[in-house]
Amino acid sequence: MERLLPVIDDLNRYYWEAAKARRLDMLRCQDCRMWIHPPRESCAKCQSFELKAETLSGRGKVYSWSVMRTQGNPGFEEKLPYAVVVVELEEQKGLITVGNIDCPIEDIDIGLPVRVTFEKINDQVTLPQWTVAGGKDGQ
Numbered sequence: 001m002e003r004l005l006p007v008i009d010d011l012n013r014y015y016w017e018a019a020k021a022r023r024l025d026m027l028r029c030q031d032c033r034m035w036i037h038p039p040r041e042s043c044a045k046c047q048s049f050e051l052k053a054e055t056l057s058g059r060g061k062v063y064s065w066s067v068m069r070t071q072g073n074p075g076f077e078e079k080l081p082y083a084v085v086v087v088e089l090e091e092q093k094g095l096i097t098v099g100n101i102d103c104p105i106e107d108i109d110i111g112l113p114v115r116v117t118f119e120k121i122n123d124q125v126t127l128p129q130w131t132v133a134g135g136k137d138g139q
């Protein structure tokens with residue numbers, strides 16, 4: 001079975017274009033400076049429509065996680081079991097995103113420092129994913 005891929009539309013295009021260029025970009029309110037993710041039309045805090053994509057550091061901590069041991073989504077059969085992590089980004093408390101992590105499941109814990117990596121799926125889609133920060137390459 002084919003893996004399900006994100007649907008790219010006008011509201012989230014900046015995110016996928018940035019990922020292709022190996023950047024983690026999210027919308028940021030130009031009035032109150034709050035980061036907004038997932039994308040929406042207006043700021044959740046001050047209702048401003050002045051939202052613009054800005055680049056994040058790509059660093060964060062595991063906020064929560066779970067392990068998929070049975071097939072839920074097609075295209076992941078050969079990867080079972082695998083972990084899905086919710087990462088809280090360092091820029092803002094509560095700014096979270098979801099992805100896979102490439103470390104052994106037994107190494108995952110709440111608060112584990114992680115950084116973004118990029119998995120190219122095809123010419124349209126590159127997925128932001130996660131790896132343990134402070135690994136062998138010293139990042």
Ligand SMILES: [Zn+2]
Pocket residue numbers: 029030031032033034043044045046047048
């Ligand atoms: Zn705002």
